[in-house]
Amino acid sequence: MAKNSANGAHQTTTKPPPTPSPLRFSKFFQPNMRILVTGGAGFIGSHLVDKLMENEKNEVIVVDNFFTGSKDNLKRWIGHPRFELKRHDVTEPLLVEVDQIYHLACPASPIFYKYNPVKTIKTNVIGTLNMLGLAKRVGARILLTSTSEVYGDPLVHPQTEEYWGNVNPIGVRSCYDEGKRVAETLMFDYHRQHGIEIRIARIFNTYGPRMNIDDGRVVSNFIAQALRDEPLTVQAPGTQTRSFCYVSDMVNGLIRLMEGENTGPINIGNPGEFTMIELAELVKELINPKVEIKSVENTPDDPRQRKPDIAKAKELLGWEPKVKLRDGLPLMEEDFRLRLGVSKKI
Numbered sequence: 001m002a003k004n005s006a007n008g009a010h011q012t013t014t015k016p017p018p019t020p021s022p023l024r025f026s027k028f029f030q031p032n033m034r035i036l037v038t039g040g041a042g043f044i045g046s047h048l049v050d051k052l053m054e055n056e057k058n059e060v061i062v063v064d065n066f067f068t069g070s071k072d073n074l075k076r077w078i079g080h081p082r083f084e085l086k087r088h089d090v091t092e093p094l095l096v097e098v099d100q101i102y103h104l105a106c107p108a109s110p111i112f113y114k115y116n117p118v119k120t121i122k123t124n125v126i127g128t129l130n131m132l133g134l135a136k137r138v139g140a141r142i143l144l145t146s147t148s149e150v151y152g153d154p155l156v157h158p159q160t161e162e163y164w165g166n167v168n169p170i171g172v173r174s175c176y177d178e179g180k181r182v183a184e185t186l187m188f189d190y191h192r193q194h195g196i197e198i199r200i201a202r203i204f205n206t207y208g209p210r211m212n213i214d215d216g217r218v219v220s221n222f223i224a225q226a227l228r229d230e231p232l233t234v235q236a237p238g239t240q241t242r243s244f245c246y247v248s249d250m251v252n253g254l255i256r257l258m259e260g261e262n263t264g265p266i267n268i269g270n271p272g273e274f275t276m277i278e279l280a281e282l283v284k285e286l287i288n289p290k291v292e293i294k295s296v297e298n299t300p301d302d303p304r305q306r307k308p309d310i311a312k313a314k315e316l317l318g319w320e321p322k323v324k325l326r327d328g329l330p331l332m333e334e335d336f337r338l339r340l341g342v343s344k345k346i
Helices: 022-027 043-053 110-115 117-138 174-194 218-227 247-259 276-287 311-317 325-340
Strands: 002-004 011-013 033-038 058-064 083-087 100-103 141-147 198-203 232-235 241-243 266-268 273-275 293-296
Touching: 033 043, 033 117, 043 058, 043 247, 100 117, 100 247, 110 117, 110 174, 117 141, 117 174, 141 174, 141 247, 174 198, 198 247, 218 232, 218 276, 218 325, 232 276, 241 276, 247 266, 247 311, 266 311, 273 276, 276 293, 276 325
Parallel strands: 033 058, 033 100, 058 083, 100 141, 141 198, 198 266, 232 293
Antiparallel strands: 002 011, 241 273
16 A cells, blocks of 8 residues: 655555454454553553443453552552552563553653653553563554654644654653654554554643642643642743643543544544643633742753644544533642642632
8 A cells, every 4th residue: 555645755555464363353342351551550541440440341450560650549449359450560571361452651741751761762662562462462452542742843733643743863852752653663563564453542731630740741730839829830932832631531532542443543632722821821810810920941842832633533533522621620620639738718
């Protein structure tokens, strides 16, 4: 199959992947599913586990090394007969029998992945290789949570799945950005060579309860600062844009992708676009009108704009986000108040 790229005159020719056996194909639709979630003690992973456990036919296995995840996020399920939690690092092989694999394991906050960049890229590359090896051995369908960071500092706006990106391969963020790009390559190589059933989601900025309070991402930063009566620190110039998807919408998108018949990659995110100044002003309005907004120096390789084109998600998955930022921020505020021990001022 030849394909012209919008990024240039390149053409690629690939042969069709091997056809999975009827038995292997039917496994994806059987009523009783054993589902593996890597990184399932993390922010998005734990919400995904909650949703999967709502189906009484599902058995869910979570593996996490607890570098950024927390058992507290899963405490409602510990001891449940359909739930199992394993302390495990995906850079080491894993022997389990499962029908589906949601591969989320990887630090997603710049603070964490810059702290240990070698570990980050090993998780993205070796961890993905191990999960693909598992999928090949047991005949499981595997979904990779890739990232909007594969688009780097985009020259195309909004970003479609056909855009190849503008990534600095040697920058301080490249352990994450390039690691995810390699992970996507591995997914498609296993799909083409071994017929593995793959799904790739490129997830955009996500927010909601259970985010790490001091993880360095802008929504959690602003809410924590507002609750602590600290200035909201906006990285200069403040005109950078991001799009924010509430975690329940994100989880629904991932499940739609896993259960559908499209490999992806497919953008999963909220196309509502806000400058950092606009976000700070909204947090100030909703949470603490008395705080100041303060400009601080920006970090290297910070993208100037980021907004998903979700036409494919709408068409192929029948999915689009429902929760508006104005409605989602108070839900996150409530969670942060409980964990910080800050009562609401009257």
